[in-house]
Amino acid sequence: MKSWLPFTWIAATRFLREGRMQTMFIISGIAIGVGVIVFMSALLTGLQANWIKRVLTSQPQIQLIPPDQIARPLRLGESVVELSTVQRPSQRVVSIDQWQKIRDRMLAMPEVTGVSPTMAGSALAVRGAASRSISISGVDPATYFKIVRVPDYIVAGVARLTNQDIIVGTQLAVDLGAVVGDKLNLRAATGVSVVLTITGIIDLGSKGANERVAYVALRTAQSLMGVVGGVTTIDITIRDIYAAETLAQQIQASNYVQADSWIATNAQFFTAVQAQNTSNTMIRVFVALSVAFGIAAVLVVSVIQRSRDIGILRAMGSSRRQVLLVFLIQGGLLGFVGALVGAGVGTVGIIYLHATLHEADGSELFPIILERSMYISTILLATLTGVLAAAAPALRAASLDPVEAIRG
Amino acid sequence: MAEELLRLEHVCKFYNQGTPSEVEVLHDINLALNKGEFLALIGPSGSGKSTMLNIIGLLDRPTSGALIIKGQDTSDLNDTAVTGLRAHTIGFVFQDHHLISAFTALENVEMPMLVERGFRGADITAHAQELMKKVGLEAVQNNMAANMSGGQQQRVAIARALAMNPSLVLADEPTGNLDTKSADSVFELMREVNHELGTSFLIVTHNLDLARRCDRVIEVVDGRLVR
Numbered sequence: 088m089k090s091w092l093p094f095t096w097i098a099a100t101r102f103l104r105e106g107r108m109q110t111m112f113i114i115s116g117i118a119i120g121v122g123v124i125v126f127m128s129a130l131l132t133g134l135q136a137n138w139i140k141r142v143l144t145s146q147p148q149i150q151l152i153p154p155d156q157i158a159r160p161l162r163l164g165e166s167v168v169e170l171s172t173v174q175r176p177s178q179r180v181v182s183i184d185q186w187q188k189i190r191d192r193m194l195a196m197p198e199v200t201g202v203s204p205t206m207a208g209s210a211l212a213v214r215g216a217a218s219r220s221i222s223i224s225g226v227d228p229a230t231y232f233k234i235v236r237v238p239d240y241i242v243a244g245v246a247r248l249t250n251q252d253i254i255v256g257t258q259l260a261v262d263l264g265a266v267v268g269d270k271l272n273l274r275a276a277t278g279v280s281v282v283l284t285i286t287g288i289i290d291l292g293s294k295g296a297n298e299r300v301a302y303v304a305l306r307t308a309q310s311l312m313g314v315v316g317g318v319t320t321i322d323i324t325i326r327d328i329y330a331a332e333t334l335a336q337q338i339q340a341s342n343y344v345q346a347d348s349w350i351a352t353n354a355q356f357f358t359a360v361q362a363q364n365t366s367n368t369m370i371r372v373f374v375a376l377s378v379a380f381g382i383a384a385v386l387v388v389s390v391i392q393r394s395r396d397i398g399i400l401r402a403m404g405s406s407r408r409q410v411l412l413v414f415l416i417q418g419g420l421l422g423f424v425g426a427l428v429g430a431g432v433g434t435v436g437i438i439y440l441h442a443t444l445h446e447a448d449g450s451e452l453f454p455i456i457l458e459r460s461m462y463i464s465t466i467l468l469a470t471l472t473g474v475l476a477a478a479a480p481a482l483r484a485a486s487l488d489p490v491e492a493i494r495g
Numbered sequence: 496m497a498e499e500l501l502r503l504e505h506v507c508k509f510y511n512q513g514t515p516s517e518v519e520v521l522h523d524i525n526l527a528l529n530k531g532e533f534l535a536l537i538g539p540s541g542s543g544k545s546t547m548l549n550i551i552g553l554l555d556r557p558t559s560g561a562l563i564i565k566g567q568d569t570s571d572l573n574d575t576a577v578t579g580l581r582a583h584t585i586g587f588v589f590q591d592h593h594l595i596s597a598f599t600a601l602e603n604v605e606m607p608m609l610v611e612r613g614f615r616g617a618d619i620t621a622h623a624q625e626l627m628k629k630v631g632l633e634a635v636q637n638n639m640a641a642n643m644s645g646g647q648q649q650r651v652a653i654a655r656a657l658a659m660n661p662s663l664v665l666a667d668e669p670t671g672n673l674d675t676k677s678a679d680s681v682f683e684l685m686r687e688v689n690h691e692l693g694t695s696f697l698i699v700t701h702n703l704d705l706a707r708r709c710d711r712v713i714e715v716v717d718g719r720l721v722r
Contacts, residue, residue: 094609098597105597399593402554403607404582404659406575490554493593 099416117425125433133453147322182317203230206308225308244287256297386480398492414481422473497529506560535706538715586656588666594640646677
């Protein structure tokens with residue numbers, strides 16, 4: 088017996104050690120439960136982080152675009168409409184009205200981490216006999232590359248964008264037979280034409296995107312689209328990505344722009360993330376419940392088995408509080424030790440899965456994210472669950488009448 | 496004149512009082528026990544001996560009447576006070592010894608002191624070792640209680656009962672499950688403790704030979720003292 092341990096701890100550990108078969112079984116049960124929680128949490132955190140990284144580092148979290156251009160029928164007077172059919176007008180490339188002011192207003196918002204004005208449009212890329220229709224994004228590299236990590240996607244060349252430079256997707260480069268350093272002729276619908284040098288080739292992970300995407304400097308795009316000094320989009324990144332929709336609505340309400348959040352434009356993806364979070368919580372709750380019932384069941388049996396010992400302890404002067412503590416400590420210890428083993432098992436499981444599963448190209452399927460807070464909260468939760476589960480059996484033990492208990 | 500240790504005054508005990516199955520187990524018991532006295536309590540099974548022992552041991556309360564220990568009426572004491580008085584005044588030896596199997600023999604002897612203080616200490620261990628020596632078991636003191644013979648376990652139980660230096664040891668058929676030789680040896684041990692330490696003993700027994708070797712014999716029949 089350790090001299091520094093209180094009597095209640097000594098009795099609790101001895102009782103657990105003596106019923107080692109029971110103890111082993113319940114610890115195994117708790118460990119499996121906690122292992123599932125740790126495994127699921129690490130897996131989902133990793134997968135989500137990977138998805139979010141893929142989705143949100145290749146697009147801004149909020150995009151400001153000019154409001155839809157709508158036709159306004161002429162009215163001749165009160166309740167008299169001149170035109171009975173109003174057709175939706177085609178959407179011309181127009182700049183966001185007073186975009187510099189809006190940009191400054193966005194930069195002043197504490198929730199916003201990055202703002203970048205861009206000029207988007209389409210053009211024809213021509214090289215020799217080959218030509219392809221492409222989407223042009225005119226960007227300011229200094230601000231835009233903080234929002235969309237274009238340099239991360241470079242597979243050849245560098246992420247440099249002066250007024251004579253262009254960065255193209257891998258498939259577009261293949262289609263046009265171009266490599267880094269080659270010239271490309273870009274022709275816009277406005278009739279403007281420029282010749283640019285390919286400085287970088289990027290792989291965005293999607294063939295469709297790689298066929299069409301091209302980045303040029305903001306000024307180059309502005310002159311190509313015939314909107315000098317204008318921008319069609321203001322891209323924004325924010326601190327809390329899950330607050331994007333609320334913030335977008337606030338921005339739209341106070342500015343003459345349409346604000347689209349990633350949540351609205353990737354509704355299915357967002358729903359999937361939410362569904363995963365909900366199912367993860369449900370799994371945690373049900374596993375915790377089954378662990379709690381397991382601990383309670385074992386301790387109820389233990390109280391019955393040990394009723395004579397409890398009676399003896401009471402006859403020797405042990406208080407009801409001490410008896411109560413002996414069983415609460417047992418519950419807490421079972422939860423704690425089971426959680427420690429389970430955390431180890433879950434971690435080994437996730438590391439094994441990470442080492443076994445790969446993407447088709449051999450890269451990792453998901454990053455391993457083992458957060459210390461997840462371990463601490465899981466172990467604390469399991470210990471607390473153990474103590475709570477032990478409450479009913481412990482109260483029963485504490486209320487035993489010594490005479491009845493000794494009689495058995 | 497010998498100093499009085501405890502007194503039962505008009506003690507009655509009913510079970511299931513006020514119901515059709517009401518049973519009167521003890522009827523108007525008056526008994527005084529002196530310090531250093533070695534008393535045998537005999538009587539047929541179901542006569543109320545164990546109930547009387549439980550009441551004297553503060554494990555049960557009388558339905559009416561009073562138990563006075565060292566001049567203090569215990570009737571009005573609350574659960575905590577009763578637990579404290581019991582721990583310091585009374586030691587128990589049960590027929591089935593009732594050692595806690597999860598602990599060694601020495602730890603079982605340490606248990607009452609450990610329960611009271613909450614923590615273990617060198618003085619507690621030293622006192623327990625001394626008691627183990629007194630009962631002749633110092634060589635096997637670190638054996639698990641469950642791995643000892645019946646006679647040895649009962650000796651450990653006596654050592655445990657003496658751990659808090661009680662004024663009174665209540666023994667409920669302490670030799671009931673032992674062979675004649677072991678029973679004799681356990682009885683002699685209790686007698687020795689009684690002489691050496693002046694501890695009072697109240698022993699419930701069916702063994703009339705042992706009863707005759709006590710200072711005084713009390714007989715209970717149908718809940719009444721008959722001698």
